[in-house]
Amino acid sequence: MIVVVGDLVTDVLVALGGPIELGSDTAAAITVGGGGQAANTAAWLAYTGRPVTLIAAVGDDPAGRERVAELTAAGVRCAVRAHPGAVTGSVVVLAGPEERTMITDRGASLLLDPADVSAAIDKTDARHLHLSGYPLLHDGSRPAGLEALAAAGRRGLTTSVDAASAAPLRSVGAQAFLSWVRGCDVLLCNADEADVLAGPGPAAEQARRLTSHVHNVIVKQGAAGATWASADGSTLSVAPTRVAMTDPTGAGDAFAAGLLASWCSGESPQAALTAGASLGAEAVAAIGARPRP
Secondary structure, three states: OEEEEOOOEEEEEEEEOOOOOOOOOOOEEEEEEEEOHHHHHHHHHHHOOOOEEEEEEEEOOHHHHHHHHHHHHOOOEEEEEEEOOOOOOEEEEEEOOOOEEEEEEOHHHHHOOHHHHHHHHHHOOOOEEEEEOHHHHOOOOHHHHHHHHHHHHHHOOEEEEEOOOHHHHHHHOHHHHHHHHOOOOEEEEEHHHHHHHHOOOOHHHHHHHHOOOOOEEEEEOHHHOEEEEEOOOOEEEEOOOOOOOOOOOOHHHHHHHHHHHHHOOOOOHHHHHHHHHHHHHHHHOOOOOOOOO
């Protein structure tokens, strides 16, 4: 069992047909469905056959009920509190063929409660905790993110953290974020997040710098692959199979799920990176952040 803590929101995915025509019309394919880094990772973990529980917060509204129902149907056990009077978070994702930009209303995600988190962790038979970095990046949800790591420590769970997003990382500062995740087993970050946390440089060097804070670091580089560095000084890299890029939304979440499903089964870092790259490649080949039903 893996327990995932973080955000569950509604994604309004705008797959752009070309550059945005400011002040006019731009052709796009628009879909509405479940999103959120933690929820996406949980959905991809369930897709791999891994038992998984998601701990999150939504509003007591139709959107919140729909988001939970989608995940339950996908095989995710949901420890999700619906907060009366709150609105389920939503994200407008502007997705082009190479990159996506997110316009975010965190909504009820900011109400994630430390007591809910610790109680849900105590009720699972999980061996690993995966924390989306988003709770740590916002004042309202930070205590819950910190409690997730503390509860995992009390239970003897292995831990992983996804650095989440470069802009809010810059706002809180690398030093603060790294102090919150110090000692965790695995830190995942993409190239932009690695620049914030480790400073500029080759991915292998960035990952090595960050192992002074955590045991293992993975720097994701999109189509260029990913690099793993361990505190013992070892590094390795993999390149994914080249696929046609349809939509990059959720690719990092799928990568995390593939990597964790492999690593938590006792497989080597090389095998885990390969599994992550394979699932990430599957994600970019379709529109949306979740596996197809």
